[in-house]
Amino acid sequence: xxxxxxxxxxxxxxxxxxxxxxxxxxxxxxxxxxxxxxxxxxxxxxxxxxxxxxxxxxxxxxxxxxxxxxxxxxxxxxxxxxxxxxxxxxxxxxxxxxxxxxxxxxxxxxxxxxxxxx
Amino acid sequence: xxxxxxxxxxxxxxxxxxxxxxxxxxxxxxxxxxxxxxxxxxxxxxxxxxxxxxxxxxxxxxxxxxxxxxxxxxxxxxxxxxxxxxxxxxxxxxxxxxxxxxxxxxxxxxxxxxx
Numbered sequence: 001x002x003x004x005x006x007x008x009x010x011x012x013x014x015x016x017x018x019x020x021x022x023x024x025x026x027x028x029x030x031x032x033x034x035x036x037x038x039x040x041x042x043x044x045x046x047x048x049x050x051x052x053x054x055x056x057x058x059x060x061x062x063x064x065x066x067x068x069x070x071x072x073x074x075x076x077x078x079x080x081x082x083x084x085x086x087x088x089x090x091x092x093x094x095x096x097x098x099x100x101x102x103x104x105x106x107x108x109x110x111x112x113x114x115x116x117x118x
Numbered sequence: 119x120x121x122x123x124x125x126x127x128x129x130x131x132x133x134x135x136x137x138x139x140x141x142x143x144x145x146x147x148x149x150x151x152x153x154x155x156x157x158x159x160x161x162x163x164x165x166x167x168x169x170x171x172x173x174x175x176x177x178x179x180x181x182x183x184x185x186x187x188x189x190x191x192x193x194x195x196x197x198x199x200x201x202x203x204x205x206x207x208x209x210x211x212x213x214x215x216x217x218x219x220x221x222x223x224x225x226x227x228x229x230x231x232x233x
Contacts, residue, residue, distance in 0.1 A: 004160075035221065037224075042226065043207065043226050043227050043229075044224055044225065044226045044227070045161070045209065045211075045222075045224035046224075047221045047222070047223065047224075050221050091160050091161070093160075105163045105166070105174065105176075106153075106161070106163060106222065107163075108160030108161050108162070109160050110158075110159055110160050111158075111159070111160050
């Protein structure tokens with residue numbers, strides 16, 4: 001069975017601080033996909049990134065960066081120089097791969113609520 | 119790309135009543151998904167369609183729940199004889215099938231409150 005654990009339920013930082021959101025996953029599949037989604041107060045889940053299990057290269061997109069480590073089954077997300085607009089709930093998710101395509105069922109973690117104070 | 123739209127945004131109903139939600143996916147997306155999210159939790163998969171075929175259903179989808187996607191475009195999710203435990207946000211998402219896969223694009227959800 002697949003499982004995603006986000007141990008931090010709430011994090012509070014002051015604007016301009018760096019913050020890392022942790023994600024640990026469990027799966028028996030050798031091919032799988034990992035995702036991060038942002039859920040602002042409006043409720044819509046916004047896709048941030050997808051990684052497949054064969055690509056452990058870290059990725060940076062502006063102030064966002066992701067650290068995928070297969071050895072520790074972790075896919076952590078760092079926001080550099082946080083801003084008030086980053087305040088949201090962030091979800092890590094996992095799906096199996098079917099015929100090398102991203103799977104159909106996402107297993108989500110419980111989410112981490114990030115509050116960035118001015 | 120107008121995004122995934124869901125209607126209504128909010129629904130309050132009395133226990134025992136039936137409710138129906140609608141989802142319009144991104145027009146070129148052939149996969150459509152329903153998820154449920156309770157307060158403070160991550161979304162949980164309910165079911166998904168590829169075109170008009172319902173290909174997978176979660177154990178969470180009891181007999182009181184039925185989903186349809188009759189023409190492979192919009193979808194409806196009906197809950198019969200609602201219970202207080204059905205109170206949740208119901209999220210719809212869509213994606214493309216293709217090599218390498220495609221991320222799910224979610225709508226704003228329908229928040230159901232059963233009194």
